[in-house]
Amino acid sequence: MTERVITLKSFFEEARAGRLTGIRCGKCGELAIPPKEFCPACQQRAWGPVPLKGEGTISSFTIIRVAPRGHAGEAPYAVAVVKLAEGVSLLGRVVDMPLEALTVGLPVKFRPLVKGEQTVVGFGPA
Amino acid sequence: MRRVAVIGVGLTRFGKHERNSVELFAEAARDAITDAEISPSAIQALYYGNVTGGEGERQLHTSPLAASLLGLTNIPTTRFENACATSHVAFRHAVMEVAAGISDVVLVGGGERVLHIPTDHATEYFGFCSDASYEQPVGLTFPGVFALIARAHMEKYGTTEEQMAHVAVKNHRHGVHNPKAQFRKEITLETVLRSAYVADPLKLFDCCPFTDGGAAVVLASEEVARRHKRSIWVLGSAAASDTMFMHEKRDLSRITATERAALGAYRQAGKGPQDVDVVELHDCFTIAEIVATEGLGFFEPGMGGIAAEKGWTSVGGKIPVNPSGGLKSKGHPIGATGAAQICEIVTQLRGEAGPRQVEGARVGLTHTLGGNTATVLVSLFGRD
Numbered sequence: 218m219t220e221r222v223i224t225l226k227s228f229f230e231e232a233r234a235g236r237l238t239g240i241r242c243g244k245c246g247e248l249a250i251p252p253k254e255f256c257p258a259c260q261q262r263a264w265g266p267v268p269l270k271g272e273g274t275i276s277s278f279t280i281i282r283v284a285p286r287g288h289a290g291e292a293p294y295a296v297a298v299v300k301l302a303e304g305v306s307l308l309g310r311v312v313d314m315p316l317e318a319l320t321v322g323l324p325v326k327f328r329p330l331v332k333g334e335q336t337v338v339g340f341g342p343a
Numbered sequence: 344m345r346r347v348a349v350i351g352v353g354l355t356r357f358g359k360h361e362r363n364s365v366e367l368f369a370e371a372a373r374d375a376i377t378d379a380e381i382s383p384s385a386i387q388a389l390y391y392g393n394v395t396g397g398e399g400e401r402q403l404h405t406s407p408l409a410a411s412l413l414g415l416t417n418i419p420t421t422r423f424e425n426a427c428a429t430s431h432v433a434f435r436h437a438v439m440e441v442a443a444g445i446s447d448v449v450l451v452g453g454g455e456r457v458l459h460i461p462t463d464h465a466t467e468y469f470g471f472c473s474d475a476s477y478e479q480p481v482g483l484t485f486p487g488v489f490a491l492i493a494r495a496h497m498e499k500y501g502t503t504e505e506q507m508a509h510v511a512v513k514n515h516r517h518g519v520h521n522p523k524a525q526f527r528k529e530i531t532l533e534t535v536l537r538s539a540y541v542a543d544p545l546k547l548f549d550c551c552p553f554t555d556g557g558a559a560v561v562l563a564s565e566e567v568a569r570r571h572k573r574s575i576w577v578l579g580s581a582a583a584s585d586t587m588f589m590h591e592k593r594d595l596s597r598i599t600a601t602e603r604a605a606l607g608a609y610r611q612a613g614k615g616p617q618d619v620d621v622v623e624l625h626d627c628f629t630i631a632e633i634v635a636t637e638g639l640g641f642f643e644p645g646m647g648g649i650a651a652e653k654g655w656t657s658v659g660g661k662i663p664v665n666p667s668g669g670l671k672s673k674g675h676p677i678g679a680t681g682a683a684q685i686c687e688i689v690t691q692l693r694g695e696a697g698p699r700q701v702e703g704a705r706v707g708l709t710h711t712l713g714g715n716t717a718t719v720l721v722s723l724f725g726r727d
């Protein structure tokens with residue numbers, strides 16, 4: 218196998234540098250967020266990396282007001298499922314937008330949120 | 344495969360306890376064994392469910408510990424963990440062991456204790472049931488998961504916060520009659536609607552509480568069960584899973600694992616939603632009950648909110664849901680919840696539920712959901 222495998226580690230390393238990477242099935246064209254061994258649509262194993270633009274719209278969101286330990290100082294904060302232009306979705310923290318302005322269908326754009334060693338998927342104004 | 348029956352059930356009081364989760368299970372198991380009128384030595388296997396013992400109690404290897412506290416030795420023991428569906432998963436495996444003829448009598452259940460730790464710690468531990476790379480770092484909580492589902496359901500079907508509030512009011516009204524319930528107090532729509540947002544659009548009173556408690560069930564083969572007058576048959580028990588990732592759910596307004604598990608259980612039982620007289624389902628949040636009543640086939644997609652508002656899911660309504668008070672009022676000790684729901688349905692089908700009895704109930708259903716809607720179990724029960 219000479220294919221380039223996108224691991225969780227490499228997905229978030231790329232994301233840290235501002236690049237979102239999906240994987241596309243070379244057999245049926247299914248697009249997915251890595252990592253994944255077999256294609257859920259055709260069961261083949263022919264993934265290739267594909268850059269994602271990071272542009273999308275909010276398909277659902279919530280404002281977390283009671284946060285778990287580790288995020289306590291951050292509440293209230295918004296979390297959204299964003300449907301990307303390429304068709305896959307991604308969960309992320311919504312930043313740089315007033316919480317009361319959030320609506321389903323609102324356009325947003327990916328931005329990495331870097332917290333020490335950790336990279337978190339974020340979305341800001343389109 | 345052999346027919347399998349429940350011959351004994353046991354439940355601790357739900358609420359705050361000083362004893363640890365294995366002790367709570369052992370108390371429930373003692374009562375289930377007594378209820379089954381068997382000798383403890385008749386038990387040939389133990390299936391135990393617990394979720395947060397490792398984090399909250401610094402205790403792993405809990406299934407032989409449970410057997411040790413019960414004074415049972417030399418039987419195989421197994422611990423299960425599938426988030427909030429844990430002991431219903433354990434139950435299905437126990438059913439398969441008896442159905443396959445490996446054992447004639449099996450003890451199954453769960454225990455959980457979380458009220459001794461701070462709420463933000465408990466919220467974090469429960470959060471471990473979502474993905475550690477894509478979800479936990481974003482700060483997604485379980486109220487948050489169901490808030491995303493609620494928002495999608497509201498957008499698609501026009502479901503309202505008031506309709507969700509009706510679920511909480513109804514389950515608290517039911518729970519008043521359950522001596523084991525954590526909150527035996529009626530609440531009003533205003534109380535729910537005026538409570539603070541936890542994860543918009545879900546408010547404090549849309550959420551079930553943190554709970555300590557234990558639940559246990561004794562399963563037996565048909566030959567053993569025939570010697571017991573109060574046996575209740577397991578008509579079907581099915582499991583389904585869905586992707587763990589919120590970003591992979593195709594339609595956030597639906598819980599497809601519920602639909603698939605229900606289909607499996609109905610098929611095994613040769614029954615459909617129209618045959619069910621009483622239901623205990625997973626109302627961890629009010630929206631979860633609304634979506635579940637749709638996924639289990641009681642109402643068309645989008646009608647769950649209206650059904651709650653019109654009282655169709657009350658005891659005395661079209662399809663009584665959560666006569667025990669549900670997770671909302673009875674409480675939700677996550678490792679014990681699936682078994683506790685089964686205890687209630689067995690009690691209902693025996694006709695022993697007292698003031699919360701659903702009159703003439705012959706077929707009952709339990710539904711338990713785990714984590715990011717990624718594990719769902721549905722079981723059907725019937726009396727002779």
Ligand SMILES: [Zn+2]
Nearest residue numbers: 242245256259
């Ligand atoms: Zn494919």
